[in-house]
Amino acid sequence: MNNAYHKQPIWQKPTLWLLAGFVLTLSSCNKKADDVSPQTTAATSSENATVDNWMLDNMRQLYYWNDKIPANPDTTLAPSDFFDSILYKFDATARPDGDRFSWTEEYATDLTASLSGQTKTTGMEFTLYLRSSGSTDVIAQVLYVLPNSPAAQAGLKRGDIISKVNGQTLTTTNYSSLLFSDATTYTFGLAQVSSQAVVDTDVSKTVTTAVYQENPVFLDSVYTIGGKTVGYLVYNQFVPAPNGSKATEYDDQVDAIFSKFKAKGVNELVLDLRYNPGGYTSSSANLASLIGKGVDASKLYFREEWNSTITPYLQQEYGSDFFLQKFSTKSQNIGANLSRVFVLTTDMTASASELIINGLRPYMTVTTIGTTTYGKNVGSITVTDDTGKIKWGMQPIVFKSFNNLGQSDYATGFKPSVEVEEPITLYPLGDTRDALLGAAIGQITGTATTGRVGVSQNPLKVLGSSIQRKAGGTPMVRSLKSLTL
Structure with a gap:
């Protein structure tokens, strides 16, 4: 079996989540039903079986819930239907520990592009x-x-x-x-x-x-308020570089922002992840390494738990460090000047964003402001066929994450330390009148009001968000180099 697992950035958007659901309808254009040849049907069935068996082989080795895959799934199904049929799907009553996040794309190139922020x-x-x-x-x-x-x-x-x-x-x-x-x-x-x-x-x-091509580094500012120097960063997806790049251009931009924060003496930090559905764990680790207090390359950011089938293989081939994501030692780190970090959140805050909250909790006070996060404590990898014969790509869940204290208790999301709902009247991001940023500044200066904020200003019922369709919804993506089994 020849399988490639690409280890670049790794984590991330179910009902509204896929970027697009394409259904190919074949019409016979004036042909009678009996004109459809048996050979065509057989060819389609054979193509399905090839792709389905490729999916099945990979999922039986890699899928976090591989022991829950049906013993004899129907490999004549269309690949998207087949993939769905073998998932250990979430059910609030029967399978509360089930999968809400694995997905597949007909074209692996579309999958990798969307994970890197490139879409139509x-x-x-x-x-x-x-x-x-x-x-x-x-x-x-x-x-x-x-x-x-x-x-x-x-x-x-x-x-x-x-x-x-x-x-x-x-x-x-x-x-x-x-x-x-x-x-x-x-x-x-x-x-x-x-x-x-x-x-x-x-x-x-x-x-x-x-x-x-979206640059996830959306906005940064420094405010001097009440004797405090406040750094503010709006970061909308964990992506290290543009699609097709093997460098770290976007991570480098984040490093440069924190270098500026450090030079300006920033001693309070507001990290705006309210619209960040996740992305690559490598970029999450990079950002956390710029914030954490007393962190360096010897300290654990998070640990991965894979299934019992592949764990021994990974342990033998790569050692125990394969499962450990350490912080990096960064000269731009401002943790020495911070006693806490404020993270702005909504239900669109997921995966690698939640990893920041969980991973920093053992090292400093993390105050969340906004609404409850999505709740994704599991991660995925991108699976493609390195022979080029199969065009499909998969993004299956393959691990669960735990911070340095062994905590992974946010499958239902992080409830906010300070609850603030966005009102129907929105100010520009970075404007201190913005409800969430204003609440953070109020906490910093000690002028915050108590109770829930913004509720009476926005009584409308939320149906969803376009962000839930971004790169599959809520990815936490591990970037792998090549893994051949």
């Missing part, structure tokens, strides 16, 4: 709400717009409210097909909040999608 996109992310209580109408509120993206060029910005797409009002039955279609051009009809109601306007923005 309008260039914006948004939250979906019911327009009002009891309504079936839906609105999409823009959370952020990527610089120089099609959405930015069209003039869309954080806080904008979309109520129509291509002239159709968004509803609970059509929002998915309208917002997440394969269209190349969208016309977004905008609405605004007036007298506590969402009201349509005559304004529309037309956006044409493009292949875009």
Whole structure:
């Protein structure tokens, strides 16, 4: 068996999570049903069996729940259906320890590109709400717009409210097909909040999608407030470099920001991971190494637990260090000036983002501000066929993570230390009037109000987010070099 496991960045977006679900419908174009040849059916079945058996062989060795794979699965199924059929799927009652995160893509190249932040996109992310209580109408509120993206060029910005797409009002039955279609051009009809109601306007923005490489390092600032020097970083995905690069350009940018923080004497840190669904554990370790108090290459960031089938092999081939992710010794580390770190969170904060929270807990006080995180304490690897014969790629869950204290207790998410919900009126990220950043500054200066913040300002029911579709939803991806079994 010849399998390649690529060890680059590793961690990350179920209902809305896959970037796109493509269904190929074959029509016979004026041919009668009996014109379909048995050879075609046999060929399709043979192709399915080849891919399915490749998936099965890899999953039986690598999958964290490999002892739960059915003994005789149906290898005539289409590969996406087959992959789904062998998962130990989560069920709140029957399988509360089950899998919510493994996924597959028809083209491995699409899978690796999305994990590196390269997708065909309008260039914006948004939250979906019911327009009002009891309504079936839906609105999409823009959370952020990527610089120089099609959405930015069209003039869309954080806080904008979309109520129509291509002239159709968004509803609970059509929002998915309208917002997440394969269209190349969208016309977004905008609405605004007036007298506590969402009201349509005559304004529309037309956006044409493009292949875009997202830089996860979105924004950084330094504030001097109340005698404190506060460093602030908005980081939206754990990606070390652009798609196709073997370097660490994005990690290097993060290093440079912390070098600046150190030079400016930053003694309080606000890490904004509210829209970060995860990414590569290598980038998570890099960021943690810049923050942790008293950490260096001798200290454990987290430990991995793999299945009992492959663990002995990995132990023999690579030694016990294979399962250990240590911190790095970084000259840009500002931990000596910090007694704590504030992390801004929502239910879109997942995987490698939660790894930051859990991994730093043994070394310093981690105060979370926002809402409960998603809850993903397991990680995956990218599996492709290095012979090139099979185009599919898989992203199966292969390990569970534990911090230096043996803690892995966040499968239901980290509840916030300070609960703050984002209001319907959004200020730009980095604006100190922003609800979550403002709450962090209030904690730092001692002027914080008590109780839940932002709830009365946003009574709308959340349906989901476009971020849940980002690179599979919520990846924590381990970057492997080559592993041949």
